[in-house]
Amino acid sequence: MTGATVSTQSGVPTAGSGVMVRAEQVHKSFGSLEVLKGIDLEVRSGEVCCLLGPSGSGKSTFLRCINHLEKINAGRIWVDGDLIGYREHGGKLHELREKEVAAQRRSIGMVFQRFNLFPHMTVLQNIVEAPVLLGREKKSAARDRAAALLERVGLGDKLRSYPGQLSGGQQQRVAIARALAMQPKLMLFDEPTSALDPELVGEVLDVMKDLARDGMTMIVVTHEIGFAREVGDSLVFMDDGVVVESGNPREVIANPRHERTKAFLAKVL
Numbered sequence: 001m002t003g004a005t006v007s008t009q010s011g012v013p014t015a016g017s018g019v020m021v022r023a024e025q026v027h028k029s030f031g032s033l034e035v036l037k038g039i040d041l042e043v044r045s046g047e048v049c050c051l052l053g054p055s056g057s058g059k060s061t062f063l064r065c066i067n068h069l070e071k072i073n074a075g076r077i078w079v080d081g082d083l084i085g086y087r088e089h090g091g092k093l094h095e096l097r098e099k100e101v102a103a104q105r106r107s108i109g110m111v112f113q114r115f116n117l118f119p120h121m122t123v124l125q126n127i128v129e130a131p132v133l134l135g136r137e138k139k140s141a142a143r144d145r146a147a148a149l150l151e152r153v154g155l156g157d158k159l160r161s162y163p164g165q166l167s168g169g170q171q172q173r174v175a176i177a178r179a180l181a182m183q184p185k186l187m188l189f190d191e192p193t194s195a196l197d198p199e200l201v202g203e204v205l206d207v208m209k210d211l212a213r214d215g216m217t218m219i220v221v222t223h224e225i226g227f228a229r230e231v232g233d234s235l236v237f238m239d240d241g242v243v244v245e246s247g248n249p250r251e252v253i254a255n256p257r258h259e260r261t262k263a264f265l266a267k268v269l
């Protein structure tokens with residue numbers, strides 16, 4: 001989209017306006033496969049948005065577009081007033097430089113289905129490494145904060161353990177602490193509990209509930225309907241690259257308006 005003319009829209013979100021994420025007509029294709037077909041979505045600061053939908057509907061791709069892991073083909077995404085991937089200047093869009101992209105990515109934490117921890121590093125090193133590598137703070141300060149974050153996710157006694165010595169639920173909690181170490185404005189969760197044994201799901205959801213209570217803005221791709229109902233401020237149901245319906249999670253779950261939402265909920269409930 002470099003050099004594309006910017007349409008002068010009213011109501012473009014600015015930093016501190018209360019809108020953390022706005023997506024407008026986001027399109028994404030892989031070759032001839034159109035995966036996102038015009039996604040519109042807004043998440044206000046401090047809200048938890050739960051993204052539901054069948055396999056292949058484009059949920060992960062959408063999260064990856066927010067976090068620069070994929071590049072959109074058309075549309076716009078703002079995070080806290082920053083246009084993702086682009087800068088507007090003289091009525092045109094210009095692609096951000098690598099450093100600017102890195103800065104945007106640092107403000108967004110992402111937790112994946114698989115924890116992707118470094119197996120040869122201790123839990124503490126796994127968390128300290130990113131902020132130190134990025135030159136954000138001295139190692140001693142980063143270690144103190146990492147230890148406090150591990151305490152927060154209930155792993156204060158596992159600092160010196162290696163990932164292989166932990167359960168899946170504990171590893172996922174380390175991954176959450178690692179994402180928080182960058183002090184993100186926004187947390188994206190891509191099916192954070194779907195690789196876990198059922199008895200470990202609750203401990204990860206509890207950490208996420210705690211984050212939500214503290215006012216973290218979160219977009220959560222999940223099939224945990226109970227979590228969406230209890231914690232979600234909004235529920236967005238996606239199918240085949242479009243938002244089919246969205247609203248208050250309790251209302252959508254109790255009274256889905258669209259047949260596709262009804263069919264999906266009937267399967268997962």
Ligand SMILES: Nc1ncnc2c1ncn2[C@@H]1O[C@H](COP(=O)(O)OP(=O)(O)OP(=O)(O)O)[C@@H](O)[C@H]1O
Nearest residue numbers: 030031033035053054055056057058059060061062
């Ligand atoms: N890098 C890629 N290259 C080609 N196709 C891709 C790529 N990433 C995703 N896709 C395709 O895009 C479609 C949507 O995938 P995506 O992972 O976003 O769906 P999803 O809703 O998150 O599904 P799931 O719940 O199974 O994770 C799928 O058909 C997938 O095969």
